[in-house]
Amino acid sequence: EPEVTQTPSHQVTQMGQEVILRCVPISNHLYFYWYRQILGQKVEFLVSFYNNEISEKSEIFDDQFSVERPDGSNFTLKIRSTKLEDSAMYFCASGPRGTNEKLFFGSGTQLSVL
Amino acid sequence: QKEVEQNSGPLSVPEGAIASLNCTYSDRGSQSFFWYRQYSGKSPELIMFIYSNGDKEDGRFTAQLNKASQYVSLLIRDSQPSDSATYLCAVNPNQAGTALIFGKGTTLSVSS
Numbered sequence: 398e399p400e401v402t403q404t405p406s407h408q409v410t411q412m413g414q415e416v417i418l419r420c421v422p423i424s425n426h427l428y429f430y431w432y433r434q435i436l437g438q439k440v441e442f443l444v445s446f447y448n449n450e451i452s453e454k455s456e457i458f459d460d461q462f463s464v465e466r467p468d469g470s471n472f473t474l475k476i477r478s479t480k481l482e483d484s485a486m487y488f489c490a491s492g493p494r495g496t497n498e499k500l501f502f503g504s505g506t507q508l509s510v511l
Numbered sequence: 512q513k514e515v516e517q518n519s520g521p522l523s524v525p526e527g528a529i530a531s532l533n534c535t536y537s538d539r540g541s542q543s544f545f546w547y548r549q550y551s552g553k554s555p556e557l558i559m560f561i562y563s564n565g566d567k568e569d570g571r572f573t574a575q576l577n578k579a580s581q582y583v584s585l586l587i588r589d590s591q592p593s594d595s596a597t598y599l600c601a602v603n604p605n606q607a608g609t610a611l612i613f614g615k616g617t618t619l620s621v622s623s
Binding site for chain 2: 438
């Protein structure tokens with residue numbers, strides 16, 4: 398079965414550093430998402446991406462965050478200057494037709510900001 | 512503020528029993544509703560989705576939706592220890608929106 402692939406599985410960084418989290422969505426999907434989950438808390442929406450542009454973003458997704466689909470297969474989340482509170486599990490998800498139907502989640506990147 | 516509420520649990524049931532998980536949502540215009548299962552340290556995995564009022568069955572799982580009461584539930588029949596996980600209710604607030612709103616999840620523990 399096709400799956401969403403995320404790399405790295407773990408990322409440790411120093412506060413203020415830039416990180417890039419990478420995702421390869423399922424190839425025929427059209428909608429892409431980033432979610433995050435702080436330990437013990439709910440899964441929170443960050444941003445959705447469709448037709449090569451952001452379609453929706455949450456209040457969490459401020460100017461420190463950006464997304465890119467640089468080559469038609471990869472989907473990246475960049476955090477420009479990490480803060481301690483950015484420590485979380487970051488999930489990439491993709492779907493063929495948006496959130497009215499099934500979303501496939503990647504296995505996540507655990508980001509630790511020291 | 513659009514909210515999805517779940518009891519955090521833990522909900523403990525013996526093996527073979529029925530587990531009943533509940534969820535309420537605040538946006539009356541919500542269109543589609545999802546139940547995800549999440550094992551500790553893993554990503555959410557879709558179990559069921561439901562769009563219309565009533566029941567939807569898939570194997571041991573039944574999702575129930577009551578839009579008038581803004582209430583979604585998940586029943587797990589013949590619960591197994593492998594069903595022990597956190598169950599996340601997620602709601603698509605409206606057709607134009609693309610962001611799923613997740614509840615905090617209910618932790619289910621099935622004892623053998």
